[in-house]
Amino acid sequence: MTMTGSVPEPRFMRFGAISDADGNLLDNGLTVFFSGPTSFTGEDSCEFHLHGGRAVVAAVLEAVGAVPGFRHAEAGEFSRRAFLNGKIDLTGAEALSDLVSSETEAQRRFALTNAGGKQSELYAAWRRRIVHARAMIEAELDFSDQEDVPGSVSDQVWADMHKMIGEMETHIASYRRAEMIRDGFKVVILGAPNAGKSSLLNSLARREVAIVTDEAGTTRDLVEVTLDLDGMKVIVIDTAGIREAAGKVETIGIERALATAETADLVLEMHDLSASVRAELPMRGDAASITVGTKSDLMGGGTSAVEDFRISTKTGDGVASLLAEISRRAKQAIGDIGEAMPSRIRHIELLTRSASALRDAVQHQDNPLELRAEDLRRSSDSLGRIAGAVDVEDLLDSIFSTFCVGK
Ligand SMILES: Nc1nc2c(ncn2[C@@H]2O[C@H](COP(=O)(O)OP(=O)(O)OP(=O)(O)O)[C@@H](O)[C@H]2O)c(=O)[nH]1
Ligand SMILES: [Mg+2]
Known part of the structure; x- marks a missing residue:
């Protein structure tokens, strides 16, 4: 009002002057008003669409800040308010944060899947199953002095809970794939000095990232x-x-090389086809690897009998097929992006806790039923904390502080 003269009709953009409280014109821009509760946060909110100059934005921010009762939003405050007002759950808020920071197509699709509620639906379904199991167990408690309660009902309940532990374990293991989507599929180039490792890196990057010389031992760092x-x-x-x-x-560099290869998703073992002997590389962990014969231009035609691939960074020969193979491996490792996967360590911690409580309930058959029902409750509570359905007040600061300002 103070800055635009009047409040525009909700959800319609209005072009006009944006001024400070003293009536000084700051910019001519667009204003949109969203009225609660059908806004993102659930509260009344307003957006200014300004010309992008830094001075324009600074002047408008200063003018907004000068209006009594207004202050800058904290990191993640919009999402936090949306959560507190019941517009989104915690996994949804986290997925939005991922969506805003997504850089690749896979990251975008993954974030969108979670933002669409696939992850929270899965946890909600699991919680419903546990709650149902608890109800059955507690019913059995109430009627335990009666002869005619069929024991097979509780057998079924425990069998289903046992099955669920397996589902949870598979889901927890898929975190590695979520990490690959977010942090990247890690390919390490390994080989003897002068094998042509840096030349390949430069060729993949299409720029001179690493120094290439004919001196053995040129690269020393990662x-x-x-x-x-x-x-x-x-x-x-x-x-x-x-x-x-x-x-x-160089020795330190070699130690680093071998250490990073152990954490690789794929190792490219480079062998100089023009060398008189094929250098043997020391054994590493169990990372998948492919062997690449280099400098094929020095060798004439034909394929290599030993190496999986033959390339020449000088002529470009074979580089595209090597890239295609890396892509194929990455795609295979990442798997189905549309599947619900845990996206944060926080989820893993709570899922692990939930699965372990469930295991307690299922395995301790000699425990009194009251105790086993209590284990079920602990299990469903941990699940509930992931989406924020169960008291999470203590978690909110640490979750939303990792968001950017303006989200
Ligand atoms: N003819 C030919 N020469 C190549 C090819 N790839 C690399 N070389 C040459 O081989 C030498 C070593 O290349 P680099 O890429 O520096 O090898 P590197 O494996 O990184 O070597 P270090 O860093 O010392 O371990 C350089 O003189 C390159 O020009 C190729 O495909 N064909
Ligand atoms: Mg090198």
Whole structure:
């Protein structure tokens, strides 16, 4: 009102002057008013669409701040209010935060799946099953002095809870895939010095990220490049060439190379086809690997008998098929993005707690039924805390503080 003269009709953009409280014109822009409770936060809210200049935004922010009762929103405050007003649940709020920061197509689709409620629906369904199980167990408690309560009902209940533990474990394991979507599929290039590792990295990055020379032992540190490969985030890491007799700095580089290869989703083992002997690389963890023969331009035609792929970064030969294979592996590892997956460590902690309480309930057959029913309650409460359906006041600060201002 103070700044735009009057409140526009809800949900209609209105073009006009935006001024400060003293009537000084700040910008000509668009104003939209959303009236509660059908707004994002559930409260009355208003948006200014301004010309993007920093001075324009600063002046309008200052004018808004000068209006009594107004202040800057804290990080995540809009989402927090939406949650407190029952517009979204916690997993929905987190998914929106992911959506805003998504960089790749896979991240966008994953965030959108969760924002659409797939994750919270799954937890709600699990909670309903546990609540039902508890009701059956408690009914049995009430009627336990009567002869005619069929024991098979509780058998069925425990069998279903046992099955659910398995479902939860599969779901918890899928966190690794969610991490791959968010943090990237990690590819490590490993090989002897001069094998052509940095040349491949540069070719994939399409720029000179790493130094390439004909001197063995050029790269000593990890050099990392992030690619968007068919909509997936893929991190490619170039490493120091692996060899025995190396200097101090290079030795540290080699240790780093081997350590990072152990945490890789895929290792590219590079072998110089023009070398007289095929260098053997020390054994690593159980990361998947493919072998790549390099400098094929020095070898004439034909395929390599030993290596999975043959490339030349000089002629570009084979690089596209190697990329296609990396993409295929990443896609396979990430799996179905449309499936509900846990997206935060917080979810994993609560899911693990829930599954463990459920395990207590199912396995401790000698415990009194009251205790086993209590384990069921603990299990469903942990699930409820993920979506924020069960008291989560203590969690809110830590959850929403990771959001950006303006969300
Ligand atoms: N002819 C030819 N030469 C290549 C090819 N790829 C790399 N080279 C050459 O091989 C030498 C070593 O290449 P780099 O990419 O630095 O090898 P690296 O594996 O990173 O070596 P370090 O960092 O020392 O471990 C350089 O002189 C490159 O120009 C290729 O496909 N064909
Ligand atoms: Mg190198």
